[in-house]
Amino acid sequence: EPFVWDGVAPDEPQDPASLPDPTNAPTVSAVAVVDAALQVEYANEPDQRLHVVDVTDDLVSGFRHYGQRLPFADSGVASADMMDDDMLFMRVRAARQEPYRGVRWTPNPVPETGATVRIYFEQQDTVLEGHRDVGIAGSFTGWGRVPMTFAGNGLWYHDVVVNEADGNNYFKIRDNNDLWYATWGVPPDGNWPLYMGDHHATWAPMEPVAGESFTITYDAAGGPFEAATNVFAHSGFDEGWSETAARPMTNTVDMIWVTSFVVPTSYNTSVNFVFTDGDGGWHSENDEGGRAWRAFIAPVE
Numbered sequence: 001e002p003f004v005w006d007g008v009a010p011d012e013p014q015d016p017a018s019l020p021d022p023t024n025a026p027t028v029s030a031v032a033v034v035d036a037a038l039q040v041e042y043a044n045e046p047d048q049r050l051h052v053v054d055v056t057d058d059l060v061s062g063f064r065h066y067g068q069r070l071p072f073a074d075s076g077v078a079s080a081d082m083m084d085d086d087m088l089f090m091r092v093r094a095a096r097q098e099p100y101r102g103v104r105w106t107p108n109p110v111p112e113t114g115a116t117v118r119i120y121f122e123q124q125d126t127v128l129e130g131h132r133d134v135g136i137a138g139s140f141t142g143w144g145r146v147p148m149t150f151a152g153n154g155l156w157y158h159d160v161v162v163n164e165a166d167g168n169n170y171f172k173i174r175d176n177n178d179l180w181y182a183t184w185g186v187p188p189d190g191n192w193p194l195y196m197g198d199h200h201a202t203w204a205p206m207e208p209v210a211g212e213s214f215t216i217t218y219d220a221a222g223g224p225f226e227a228a229t230n231v232f233a234h235s236g237f238d239e240g241w242s243e244t245a246a247r248p249m250t251n252t253v254d255m256i257w258v259t260s261f262v263v264p265t266s267y268n269t270s271v272n273f274v275f276t277d278g279d280g281g282w283h284s285e286n287d288e289g290g291r292a293w294r295a296f297i298a299p300v301e
Contacts, residue, residue, distance in 0.1 A: 026051045026092050034079075038088045041077045052095045053078035055130055057085040067123040067154025068130035080130060099268045100125045102239060103173065103181075103192050104296040108206075112197040114164045121148065121156045121173050121181075129154075131175045138171025138191070145174055162194060169194040200283070201273070207298035211265045214295070216247075218275055220255035228277045231257045235273035237264065246276060263297065271295045 030041040040053065054065035055078075068080065082088055101122040107115055119136065123129050134156045135145040148156040162169060170191035173181040182190030200219050208214040216233050220226050231251075236244035243264065249257035263271060272294050274284040284292055 026094070028092055031090075033082065036082050037079045038082060038090060039077055039079045040090045040092060042092045051092060054091050054093065055080045055132070056089050057087065057132060059089060061152065063089070063091065064150070064152030065154060066130050066132050066150075067126075067128075083132060085132070100238075101269055102126065104270070105194065106296075108294070108296060109198055110162050110169075110194050110196045112164065114162050114166070114196075117160045117162055117194060119148075119158050119160060119171070122154050123156065124154045126181050127179060128173065128175055128181050131179075133176040134173065135176065136171055136173055139169045140166070140171070145176070148173075160194070162196070166196075168196055201275070201293050203271075203293075203295050205298075206295070208263045208271050208295050209298050210263050210268060212263060213260050214263050214271060215258060215260040216249075216273060218249060218257040220257060224281060224283050225275065225277055226255060228281070230278050232276050232278050233259050233273045234276050234282075235261075235271060237267040237271060238269040241272055242267065246278065249275075268297050270297060 026042045028040060028042045030039075032039050038055075042051070042053075053068050054063060055068045056063055056065050058064060068078070078090060078092065080088060080090060101120075101124075103119070103121050105117050105119045107117065110117055121128075121134065121136075123131065123134065128134055132150075133147070134150070135147045136158045137143050137145045138160075140160050140162070146158070148158045150156055160169070170193050172191055200223050202217045202219075204215050204217075216235070218225075218231060218233070220228060220231065225231055231249045232246040233249055234244070234246050236242055247259045247261060249259040252258050272292050274282060274292050276282050
């Protein structure tokens with residue numbers, strides 16, 4: 001029988017977080033290969049929402065999709081380029097939009113002595129959603145593209161060996177057709193930065209948990225706020241720095257300043273912060289280029 005959400009007005013957009021888990025499946029009316037693309041045509045009733053399309057070219061390990069999502073469609077045609085695949089599989093199902101997580105890495109920050117850093121990329125809700133050939137280019141590759149490893153369900157990763165002498169590294173994500181996925185304006189040129197060392201700031205837990213307390217500790221010794229009488233953690237959430245606020249810090253001992261706050265449950269990517277004295281002075285990571293500290297909200301892996 002058709003599934004109906006209680007109290008949902010069919011003609012009004014709904015916030016997925018406010019709806020119960022979907023259980024209704026859409027009706028698939030046609031499947032065809034058109035112009036080297038696999039197309040699945042499906043239709044929903046007006047009260048059937050949160051349908052998504054998954055694409056994969058490998059069923060050996062189960063249906064591991066590439067992050068293609070088509071929520072809130074009353075009807076639609078999902079199309080996926082066959083590329084070099086001999087076979088391609090698609091399914092249309094009822095599911096929630098998965099939370100955006102984008103790019104993250106561990107360990108973070110990179111130790112000053114160097115480390116093997118694993119960079120993760122979740123392609124859902126990005127320009128590379130549905131792509132099946134994702135790579136990475138950065139200062140550690142000479143800016144030449146190298147492939148990332150597909151872990152399934154829209155998740156890719158790449159391991160980078162960073163040496164002590166390398167200093168900070170930068171990178172972007174891209175496909176095999178020169179389509180780039182860059183960050184939200186962090187210099188230089190929208191690259192993600194792999195900063196080495198903590199540079200005056202530490203935090204706990206290392207992976208903040210949404211809905212739980214998060215503590216930032218700032219050591220002003222040797223920095224621009226050694227003699228400051230007030231220090232604020234200028235912080236925000238996710239890649240857009242949502243709910244940006246100057247959070248007062250408490251001087252605990254010598255030049256150590258601390259503040260704690262609860263990470264809102266509405267965010268799932270990162271807590272970002274720099275420091276200010278509230279009088280026009282700023283201290284960002286390495287005190288140059290507008291850099292920011294960034295703590296990735298758990299789970300990172």
